[in-house]
Structure formats: C-alpha cells, structure tokens
Amino acid sequence: MTHLRLYMTKLYGVNGGALFLNIGCMIIVSLLESVGIYMLVPMLAAIGVFGGHSEMPFLSDGFDYFLPHIPKSWLLPGMLLLFVALLTGQALLQRYQSILSSRIQQRFMRSLRIDVYTSFMKAQWAFYLRQRKSDFSHVMTTELARVSQGTNLLLQLVTAVMFTLIQIALAFWLSPSLTGLVFVSGLVLFVVFRRSIRNAKQLGDRTTELSQVYFAGITDHMNGMKDIKSNLLEAANIRWFRSLTQRMEDNTTQFVRQNATTQFFHRIAAAIFVVSVLFVSLQWLHVTPEKLIVLILIFSRLWPRFALIQASLEYIMSMVSAFESVTKVQRECEAFSDPSLIGLTSSETHVPFDLSEHQLASVSVRQPLSLHNGIECTRLDYCYEGAVEPALRQINLFIPARGMTAIVGKSGAGKSTMVDVLMGFLRPTSGQIQIDGHVLDDELLPLWRQSFGYVSQDPFLFHATVRENLKLADKDATEQQLWEALHFAAADHFVSRLPEGLDTVIGDRGIRLSGGERQRLVLARAILHHPPVLILDEATSALDGEHEAAIQAALERMKGQMTLIVIAHRLSTIRHADQIVVLDQGEIIQQGNYRQLVEEERGAFSQLLSYQSTVSAAP
Numbered sequence: 007m008t009h010l011r012l013y014m015t016k017l018y019g020v021n022g023g024a025l026f027l028n029i030g031c032m033i034i035v036s037l038l039e040s041v042g043i044y045m046l047v048p049m050l051a052a053i054g055v056f057g058g059h060s061e062m063p064f065l066s067d068g069f070d071y072f073l074p075h076i077p078k079s080w081l082l083p084g085m086l087l088l089f090v091a092l093l094t095g096q097a098l099l100q101r102y103q104s105i106l107s108s109r110i111q112q113r114f115m116r117s118l119r120i121d122v123y124t125s126f127m128k129a130q131w132a133f134y135l136r137q138r139k140s141d142f143s144h145v146m147t148t149e150l151a152r153v154s155q156g157t158n159l160l161l162q163l164v165t166a167v168m169f170t171l172i173q174i175a176l177a178f179w180l181s182p183s184l185t186g187l188v189f190v191s192g193l194v195l196f197v198v199f200r201r202s203i204r205n206a207k208q209l210g211d212r213t214t215e216l217s218q219v220y221f222a223g224i225t226d227h228m229n230g231m232k233d234i235k236s237n238l239l240e241a242a243n244i245r246w247f248r249s250l251t252q253r254m255e256d257n258t259t260q261f262v263r264q265n266a267t268t269q270f271f272h273r274i275a276a277a278i279f280v281v282s283v284l285f286v287s288l289q290w291l292h293v294t295p296e297k298l299i300v301l302i303l304i305f306s307r308l309w310p311r312f313a314l315i316q317a318s319l320e321y322i323m324s325m326v327s328a329f330e331s332v333t334k335v336q337r338e339c340e341a342f343s344d345p346s347l348i349g350l351t352s353s354e355t356h357v358p359f360d361l362s363e364h365q366l367a368s369v370s371v372r373q374p375l376s377l378h379n380g381i382e383c384t385r386l387d388y389c390y391e392g393a394v395e396p397a398l399r400q401i402n403l404f405i406p407a408r409g410m411t412a413i414v415g416k417s418g419a420g421k422s423t424m425v426d427v428l429m430g431f432l433r434p435t436s437g438q439i440q441i442d443g444h445v446l447d448d449e450l451l452p453l454w455r456q457s458f459g460y461v462s463q464d465p466f467l468f469h470a471t472v473r474e475n476l477k478l479a480d481k482d483a484t485e486q487q488l489w490e491a492l493h494f495a496a497a498d499h500f501v502s503r504l505p506e507g508l509d510t511v512i513g514d515r516g517i518r519l520s521g522g523e524r525q526r527l528v529l530a531r532a533i534l535h536h537p538p539v540l541i542l543d544e545a546t547s548a549l550d551g552e553h554e555a556a557i558q559a560a561l562e563r564m565k566g567q568m569t570l571i572v573i574a575h576r577l578s579t580i581r582h583a584d585q586i587v588v589l590d591q592g593e594i595i596q597q598g599n600y601r602q603l604v605e606e607e608r609g610a611f612s613q614l615l616s617y618q619s620t621v622s623a624a625p
C-alpha cells in the first residue's frame with residue numbers, strides 16, 4: 007500500500023492539474039453515455055413502442071409538454087439527429103481524453119525514467135561495486151515497462167470506476183431497489199475475489215525476481231561468450247536457460263489462469279444476474295417495460311466494468327512490485343549519491359525531473375584545477391564493504407606535481423584501489439588526501455573530478471565512430487586536435503588506415519579493434535582535454551614493444567607539463583619515473599627512483615624485476 011501511495015503521489019506530482027482534467031473528461035464522457043442510453047426511451051416512444059407515452063422521470067413531463075407542439079413527422083428524425091449529435095460530442099471528448107491519458111502516462115514514465123537514470127549517474131563508484139550491472143538494465147527496461155503498463159491500466163481503472171459510479175447513480179434514480187440488489191451482488195463478488203488481488207501481488211513479486219535472474223544471466227553470458235565457448239559451457243547454459251524460462255512461463259500462466267478464473271465467475275454471475283433482474287423486476291417490483299429496458303442496458307454495460315475493475319486491480323497489484331523494485335534501486339542509488347555531482351540535483355527546477363540543458367552543460371563543462379605542488383596522502387586506510395582485511399593501510403605518500411609517479415606491486419597489492427581512492431571514487435575509511443594543501447572533501451571533489459584523465463586496464467569505447475568516441479572528452483575539439491591526440495597515443499597510423507578514418511564505426515565496446523588499439527584510442531581520448539593529472543592503470547599492458555616505446559616517449563615529453571600517475575606491471579615501462587611506489591598487501595613497502603630501488607638488491611622491487619626477467623627469459 008505504501009508503494010501504491012508513493013506511486014500515486016508521484017503520478018500527481020508530475021501531472022498535477024492534467025490528472026483532474028482527465029478525470030473531469032471521464033465524468034463528462036460517462037454522463038453523455040448515460041444520456042445516450044436514456045434517450046433510447048423517447049426514441050422508442052417516438053416509434054410508438056410505449057404507445058406515445060412514457061413514465062420515465064422527467065421524460066414523462068417532457069413528452070407531455072413537448073409532444074403536442076412538435077409535428078409528428080419531425081419527431082423521429084429530430085430524436086435521431088440529437089442522438090447522433092450527442093454521440094459525436096461524446097466521441098470527440100473521448101478522443102481528447104484518450105490523448106490526454108496517454109500524455110499523462112508518457113509524461114509520468116519519462117519523469118520516472120529520467121529520475122532513475124539520473125540517480126544511477128549520480129551514484130558513487132562504491133555503489134557499483136556492490137551491485138550487479140544487469141540489475142540496472144533490468145530496472146530501466148523490463149520493470150519500467152511494467153510500470154508503464156500498470157499506469158495505463160490505472161487510468162483505465164479510474165475511467166471504469168467513474169463510469170460505474172455514474173451508471174449506478176442513474177440506475178438508482180430509476181429503480182433504487184433493483185440497483186441496491188445489483189450493487190450488493192457486485193460487492194459480494196468483489197469481496198469473494200479479494201484474495202486473488204493479494205495473490206496477484208505475490209505473482210508480480212515472483213515475476214520481478216525471475217526477470218531479474220533472466221536479465222543477469224543473459225548479460226553475463228553475452229559478456230563471457232568467449233569463456234563459454236572455450237570451456238564448452240554451451241549445453242549447460244542452454245539447460246539453465248530452459249529451466250528458467252519454464253519457471254517464467256509457469257508463473258505467467260498461473261497469473262493468467264487466476265485472472266481468467268475471476269473473469270469466468272464474473273461472466274456466470276452476469277448471466278444469473280440478468281435473469282434474476284428480469285424475474286425480480288417483472289414479478290415483484292413491477293418495473294415498467296421502458297425502465298426495464300434502460301436498466302438492463304445499464305447493467306449489461308455495467309457488469310463488464312465490474313469485471314474490468316477486478317481484472318485491472320489484479321494487474322495493477324502485480325505491477326506495484328515493479329514500481330517497488332524501481333523505487334528500491336533509486337533509493338539505494340540516492341543513499342550513495344556522489345557529492346561531486348550535486349549539480350545534477352534538480353529540486354529547484356520548475357519541472358523536477360527535467361534538467362535544463364544549461365544545468366547539464368554546467369556539470370559537464372570542465373574547469374580543471376591547476377596542480378602546483380602535488381597530492382599528499384596522510385595515514386590513508388581503505389577497507390571494502392564486507393572485506394576482513396583493509397585493501398590500503400596507513401598510506402603516507404606525496405605525489406609531486408608535473409612529475410611521473412609509478413605504483414607497482416604484485417597482483418592484489420592494492421594498486422587499483424589506491425588509484426580509485428586518489429581519484430575520489432572511493433572515500434578513504436580513515437586518513438586524508440590533500441590537493442595542493444587543500445583537503446579533498448565534498449566541496450573540492452567536483453573540481454578534482456574535472457582535473458584528471460584516466461585510462462583503465464579494460465578501456466571502454468562506445469559503439470560509435472572514432473570521432474564520436476574521442477569527442478566525448480572534448481566536444482569542441484578540432485580535427486587537428488583529434489589527430490594530435492591520436493599521434494600522442496601512437497594511434498594515428500592505425501586510425502588513418504581504417505576504412506573511413508575518424509568516421510569509422512567501431513563495434514560494441516570497440517570489439518572490432520585489437521586490445522592495444524583500444525588502449526591507444528582511450529589514451530588519445532584521455533589526453534584530448536589536456537588534464538593536469540593523467541592516470542594510467544595498466545594502460546599499456548596490451549601494447550607491443552614498438553607502440554609502448556612510442557607512448558613512453560610521448561609520456562616523457564608530457565613530464566613537466568602534467569602530473570602522471572602510472573600503474574604498471576611491466577617494470578621496463580617505468581624506468582624514467584621520478585618516483586616508484588611499491589605496494590604489498592595494501593602497504594607501501596618501498597619508495598624511490600628506478601636506480602635507487604634496483605640498488606636495493608634484497609628489496610621487493612628487485613624481486614619483482616627478477617620474476618619478470620625469469621618469465622621473459624623462459625623458453
């Protein structure tokens with residue numbers, strides 16, 4: 007119920023007055039429909055079915071007053087014309103109301119999509135370490151689609167309820183006792199089937215769970231296709247997929263079976279009910295034939311609405327689960343909101359979900375810090391959530407501006423964690439980082455985030471052209487600047503050989519390029535906006551000797567202009583670093599330049615070097 011209330015509040019928050027306008031239109035459409043039904047009586051009277059006289063309320067007086075004044079030959083055409091005019095008016099209004107309903111639904115969905123997507127974007131990196139990425143795709147696609155369907159049904163439900171209430175009022179006016187009877191029967195049916203609404207919610211929860219597993223599974227399998235193929239896991243995966251889709255099929259069938267059963271009982275009840283109405287009206291209540299015609303017309307239209315209300319409620323309850331999972335993810339994201347993206351909070355805008363272009367531009371324009379002295383880490387600790395041992399402990403380190411600092415160590419030593427903490431993606435558990443003497447806090451973080459370029463071990467490229475991928479870093483970069491950056495990253499030769507040069511579309515995540523080519527493109531992108539700090543996390547691991555030497559030479563040239571922080575497994579690449587920091591189990595165990603560290607023969611660095619030379623000398 008809390009989620010249903012939240013949902014309604016949001017629906018109203020986004021659409022405001024349009025919701026009331028929609029309800030107003032629904033009331034008028036329902037009223038016009040009732041008048042249409044009611045007009046059948048004078049029409050039938052005009053044909054002479056009731057002998058030219060009617061006992062219907064209002065109409066009897068009307069007939070007595072108007073009929074003598076209207077020429078008989080005009081009566082039927084006049085009535086028919088009025089009937090057509092009425093139905094045309096109703097159809098026009100209904101058209102308007104359908105469009106309005108759709109706009110309400112679309113506007114609400116857009117708002118919800120933007121809210122959820124914005125909260126994903128605003129979440130801190132630490133949040134993504136805890137979550138399966140497929141859960142986000144699942145929420146953004148399947149769950150939001152279910153909420154959209156639910157919203158449509160909700161609006162239909164409101165229409166059905168409006169129609170029902172107005173028709174009941176009309177029926178009550180014609181025959182209170184008969185209407186009372188029908189109303190009580192409707193309520194009894196509703197109470198009898200209340201359980202099925204509760205069941206629908208449970209089935210909806212299970213649908214959410216199953217589709218989450220489905221989504222996570224196919225995402226993992228697509229990402230790990232090479233491993234699946236190389237380990238002959240195809241058959242096992244097909245078996246898993248069959249079993250899961252079987253459960254999904256059973257769940258949906260169970261829901262539809264329940265819904266169909268409810269509908270079945272409603273239909274049986276409708277048949278019994280029409281017969282009973284006829285019997286009770288004629289035998290005991292002595293209802294006149296014209297009233298009976300109108301009442302049967304009303305009730306025969308009303309009863310399917312009862313059934314529709316019941317069916318819609320079941321569907322809506324199953325959709326509430328989807329809304330629940332959307333709001334859950336959104337709340338979790340908000341709990342991990344990144345303070346450096348505070349500009350994306352749009353509560354002060356007129357339309358809360360709609361960030362203006364200006365706001366978006368203001369948070370995406372880079373205004374980097376210029377680093378003068380350096381970055382100082384003092385007694386820095388970092389422990390991952392749920393981990394027993396800290397990944398970084400008591401790190402005291404000064405990274406001088408415009409120099410090259412290399413971080414090395416065995417696998418799992420804490421190098422990537424160190425870089426993530428330096429970038430402000432992970433907040434230290436204790437200790438602090440100072441940038442030119444200023445503590446890296448929530449206030450400084452937005453500026454700091456604009457001040458570095460980063461190339462990861464697993465560089466990311468979008469399914470777009472080379473040009474579009476590069477321009478993500480600087481949308482105003484000129485052709486010359488693009489080629490300069492490519493040249494710096496030793497990528498100009500291979501890009502110029504691509505079929506359409508800069509305008510060649512590279513595949514999904516750059517899959518059509520080799521690992522080394524991807525790394526070089528991402529490096530070109532990172533330096534395009536001339537960041538004061540450039541962080542390379544194993545950024546040259548996939549390069550061959552020739553290209554690595556080209557990048558080394560370029561980095562050499564950059565020394566003195568920007569601060570370089572490099573994580574490298576291949577120790578030959580950091581020969582010219584100003585300082586090398588050796589990490590082991592999250593601690594700094596050695597520090598100095600290449601020559602100093604090599605001279606410490608029993609030191610960790612010399613050991614790392616000897617492992618590497620043994621490996622590279624092995625036959």
Ligand SMILES: Nc1ncnc2c1ncn2[C@@H]1O[C@H](COP(=O)(O)OP(=O)(O)OP(=O)(O)O)[C@@H](O)[C@H]1O
Nearest residue numbers: 135390393397415416417418419420421422423424
């Ligand atoms: N998301 C995480 N949750 C929990 N522990 C983590 C997480 N990421 C890393 N760790 C742990 O933190 C420690 C340091 O990991 P980190 O990735 O920083 O090492 P690394 O030196 O970069 O290793 P590699 O050279 O293999 O990339 C490791 O023990 C690792 O298991």
